Amino acid sequence: MGFEDVALQSRILTLMTLSFHIIYATVGVGVPLMIMIAQWVGIRKNDEHYILLARRWARGFVITVAVGVVTGTAIGLQLSLLWPNFMQMAGNVIALPLFMEVFAFFFEAIFLGIYLYTWDRFEDQRKHFLLLIPVALGAAASSVFITIVNSFMNAPQGFEVLNGELVNISPLLAMFSPAVPTKVAHVLSTAFMTSAFVLASIAAYRLMRGSNHIYHKKALFLTMKLGLVFSIATAIIGDFSGKYLAEYQPEKLAAAEWHFETESEADLILFGILDGDEAKYAIRIPYALSILAHGVPDAEVIGLNEFPEDEIPPLWIHYLFDTMVTLGMWLAFFSFVFVVGAWRGWPIITKTWFRWLTVMSGPLAMLAIQAGWWFTEVGRQPWILRGYMKTSEGATTSGNVDLMIVLFAGLYVILGIGTVVVLTRMYKRNPVEEELAMRESNKGGEEE
């Protein structure tokens, strides 16, 4: 039982909690915007279907938010429990965005409570719609602030170390590290993209299983359009993220690309397996790495040979990067086909196999999110604060982390299963056809 062990255990627990939280957090950031759009379209077109769509999404959303709050509280506390040395240092420099995040939570939680419990309470639908804006803003702001903290871990600045003491601390400089623009933009656009595809999956599934109602068709078309827009945005911002890496964290990019020697006109390596320093069975796209890194085909890309052996991230992040990029490309392409197809009336988009692909888009986007986070976090190793503190130095010295892993694994399994069971049960008990019919019959009474 050495020091290393506890650090490894802490990593495993962090990985578990974050990977689980990020599912709910992504939905939490993206879905309010989707609800807003649906409700807005409904109000504008005076179309009951879109309003009901917003309402039904909102109902499911509460459940994911509640679990998101639980898991978020867990990760928030675990940061201090598992990485006390890191948090002590980070607290001095990067506490500001963490603190601001709490206000974003407050803002979101308050207005979400109000929004949910005031359906039909206002004469004017638009007033109710307005309540959703702070929810969406609060959720987006919380992801922005936490991503700023994460950016700081990747590109720390805003302080100096003098004889082991932190001096000249500037909280604002620390907040606006060079990693911020691409990271924040990429995280936001992927959250929107993923939420759109998750909702599209649900609509596609309903269309296949029994209900051929126009309501689901509208939902599917709307979400696929949004998915297309945000997946294009994601790919463009992802390209900028690559350029950021080339400039500030070249070891991460080089490890992701198995780029061992510094060279110009570098190839992009897709898939393959590693045999020593040789990538076998890989697809090589000429010049593509130089373009990803610097935007021109003959640019020089820094290779792993320029870094000390013990500061090179694990090379398996290559697969994580490939997974993310491939899925991103696929989803952009697929949603493009769908949208054009739906618009031109191509018959394939109603085929069963095509529907199945549509159903898959949500889970695939979620997988891409996971791959992306694992890539960027594992790719930062061995550093917890790049260039300043190694992950093993940041970890707790407390025993019992192993026990906590078991405990929290159990908790997440229960919460995960619970979410799925409760959501399916909730929608099954209250099918959309019935609800539409009921609203129709109420209509006469409701309207002035």
Next chain:
Amino acid sequence: MTLEIIGISVLWLFLFLYVIVASIDFGAGFFNAYSAFSDKQHILTGVIQRYLSPVWEVTNVFFVFFFVGIIGFFPQTAFYYGTTLLVPASIALILLAIRGSYYAFATYGAKINHRGYIYMYGLSGLLLPAALSPVLAISEGGFMRLEGGQPSLDYWALFTSPLMWSIVVLSIAAVLYISAVFLTWYSWKAGDDKATDLLRKYALIWAGPTIITATGIIFELRGHNPEHYANLLDLWWMFALSFLLFLGTVYLVWKRRNYGMAFILLVGQFFTAFFAYGASHYPYLLYPHLTIYDSFTNESMAIALIIAFIAGLGLLLPSLYLLFRLFLFDKDYVKGKSDYHA
């Protein structure tokens, strides 16, 4: 006023707010479970769900505020408390998860009203204060050792300490008392006579244990931490004031008069006692290792945090006002006449 004092006062204030709102939440869950157990569920469930469901996430943020804020203002606490509290804090997290998932799955979602779940939810409301309050005992010193520069918790000393157990008992009694007084008021506003009567009875039952254990702790401290004890005695007038406010609450509840005022007096009682306790703890965050001065963050961060706090408050207060106006002070909503849930 130094930056250190501003920082700790802000944190202490939010901790106080958390204690009040969380007590209401925890206690309500327990009463709900208890009434399900004794087949009186219909009396309380409505009141509890109408008030708690829209606000529990906000309650939770008060907690998050405290632990994020203390790391921000006093980063060294991460080192001392973070290293030692892994097990108790993880248990508290699991309990919080039970509560959160109850709201998610049972009240918002598919209305799973399985009895076992209601009991678990109710029980977690009692266990949570029991899991969180030992931190107060730990902060009195004597339970943490430094081995090779690394702090570790002496569980044996902690679990055999009468001080720790009195704090635990006080926290549970206080949770039930605060909650009962608030819910008496709320159900009275809702015009629900049966619930009011029942909750009023609970309030009176739990008043005694609360004040007895609170007094007991002061005497425990004399042996455990004489320095803190002496500071407490210097502030005797605040505790006296707190006690008068307590009498006021009990009197009003007893006479079935002005429950709103009774609750306000109760908040005053806890406010004075909580701040007197905090002030007498000054300047230690952890006897004798950590004071607010040697653990404080750098000046530029402190100023940035305070500015962020003021700006945040500017956003928060109007929103909280709106929330309370809609769910606490809106007659139709409180009475359950209007149900606008999505």
